[in-house]
Amino acid sequence: MHSDNRAENLFFEADKLIEENRIVEAKEMLLELLSEFPDYGRAHNHLGWLYNMKFNNYPKAKNHLELAIKFAPDYHAAYSNYSYLLIDMYLNDEMITFGKKVIGRSVVDKSTIYNKMGQAYELKGDFVNAHKNYKLAIKETINNKAVDAIYASVSRVRKKMSLMQRIKLINQ
Known part of the structure; x- marks a missing residue:
């Protein structure tokens, strides 16, 4: 987990946008976060989930969920999201x-x-x-x-x- 407040703030803002169903804005914020902090695993998880569930882009979803597991191995949601994706694929x-x-x-x-x-x-x-x-x-x-x-x-x-x-x- 990053100690950098900017990464945390961007992540929680993106999470809030997802809750509000502002999907495109959430995706852009997550991409911005990852351009600055490419090893921020939870952001990869959320992006992977978005690419699977909202954009039906399985290759991008798979890539981001694999990075989520790699960079945030203690983040439980990534394992479940990856499992759902593998079955969907x-x-x-x-x-x-x-x-x-x-x-x-x-x-x-x-x-x-x-x-x-x-x-x-x-x-x-x-x-x-x-x-x-x-x-x-x-x-x-x-x-x-x-x-x-x-x-x-x-x-x-x-x-x-x-x-x-x-x-x-x-x-x-």
């Missing part, structure tokens, strides 16, 4: 690899990581591993809406499984 193998790499870190939202790994496995047609990761996601969440959504994923995956896959689950 159908980079399922990359999501599984990323999830396995970061799941042990104390700063990550384990429920989100397991859930996104479950989605990656499901999209690959590996319903047994999808089921396993969804169940791990349920264990890690304390949010009722999230639990309900993940249970819906468990149910959906079970419906997609063959009889042999369901028997394998019972025997685990």
